[in-house]
Amino acid sequence: EDQVTQSPEALRLQEGESSSLNCSYTVSGLRGLFWYRQDPGKGPEFLFTLYSAGEEKEKERLKATLTKKESFLHITAPKPEDSATYLCAVQAEDNYGQNFVFGPGTRLSVLP
């Protein structure tokens, strides 16, 4: 069975204090791994897609990396506006390739 776990469940950082969020997955054939940001009361917002081990992508203070078993979302010098829940999802290979499995998310708080 395809599974995604995320750690930690919640993370509190001081502004400027860099850290990493973890997404561990087991999937029968990975088509893609996705990171989303979700603000309270809103729908998830797309951040990155990673397709193969060793791939990295960056956007402002965020950098996502991928291995065969996990992905990390590195946050460098975070600001209070980075506070949100970060969701990881894997897309498994199936008939239509539309089987997405989401993790429970990491709730990030960045204090000024």
Place this chain on the structure above:
Amino acid sequence: NAGVTQTPKFRILKIGQSMTLQCAQDMNHNYMYWYRQDPGMGLKLIYYSVGAGITDKGEVPNGYNVSRSTTEDFPLRLELAAPSQTSVYFCASSYGTRKDNEQFFGPGTRLTVL
């Protein structure tokens, strides 16, 4: 572009009532999805559609029905609402190609069944 829109934003239902959650997208995406999100749990796929006239079950389809008569619209129907269907429902859409499949989500519908 409005992106993905959902109505209503909030709804309270009594047990046994029925309702339809509306979803529309204006990005000409072939693929559309319905998820539910419960506290502390990941998004769970209810149904998805790969194009007009084609729908398929996701992980948690029981108690729900969908239809896709146009590319733009993908309504979700709840028949005989139960307390277990209390959740936040998100609609999403994507191009669905192998290297361009990020999902765009709507703002959600918060449903309470009492």
